[in-house]
């Protein structure tokens with residue numbers, strides 16, 4: 001096998017609570033992550049040279065060593081030098097559909113696809129758990145992207161507890177192309193404004209993280225009660241991102257006022273905003289209403305759905 005193409009799905013946050021600081025400089029989080037059908041295609045090809053090449057047509061995505069897909073290849077070369085010696089370098093071709101710097105884990109899911117693709121191309125036989133552990137060294141959102149679905153994520157986001165998956169729940173996703181929110185800056189701003197209320201005691205942190213497992217939104221997920229899920233969504237980062245980005249706030253308010261929308265939230269550090277809708281027809285109608293109200297080419301709108309899995313190998317149709 002010389003090449004493999006993977007479907008690398010985006011995620012949204014149904015819940016994001018910032019609990020406190022960690023000694024490694026990250027935040028202690030309690031999140032609920034959800035895969036969505038919006039995906040990039042990531043092709044991983046064997047090269048006959050020992051180089052690492054990245055190709056991506058999206059103007060905001062770098063193709064040098066700073067691309068997280070490049071870092072994923074470097075990690076595999078370092079960890080599995082025998083595979084590299086046998087098979088040589090790789091070329092990664094990213095067909096980007098997931099909006100960039102949007103709070104949708106676009107880069108993280110590309111990195112996960114690269115790790116899985118190289119595992120398959122080099123016949124390494126890694127388990128999902130081993131891939132997740134490798135992924136955690138590249139970024140906190142990477143481990144979730146492999147199996148995807150619906151999961152509670154604690155720690156810095158890498159400690160996962162799967163929940164029964166939600167699928168065929170339709171959402172409308174909105175993102176201004178030209179708006180980017182830096183995840184580290186959003187968290188830094190949050191710390192400067194709300195750091196004094198952080199949980200300081202180790203035991204209290206453990207208790208708070210555990211409390212999410214029996215929280216209202218988890219109960220709603222277990223009952224597959226879409227209305228309750230939509231009404232219990234939460235994101236601490238809205239407190240710092242919405243006041244800074246009036247266009248994001250406007251989208252959030254517009255979604256909240258539309259018929260057929262059960263609930264709306266910013267995903268991760270934004271600036272993408274999503275609305276959970278009653279069904280596909282309602283989602284299409286909501287998208288049309290937002291498009292009519294904001295006829296700005298800079299605004300990307302997608303109708304997509306929650307999905308019960310993460311990365312998949314793309315099957316050739318021949």
Ligand code: ATP
Pocket residue numbers: 060061062066067068069094099100101102103104105106107108110111141183268269270
């Ligand atoms: P997360 O939700 O994991 O914080 P995000 O969706 O907010 O991620 P990304 O789309 O991953 O953000 O992009 C963040 C930054 O990383 C961008 O500024 C982009 O230039 C850079 N980047 C590096 N590699 C990639 C990649 N493969 N895909 C997208 N962006 C990448």
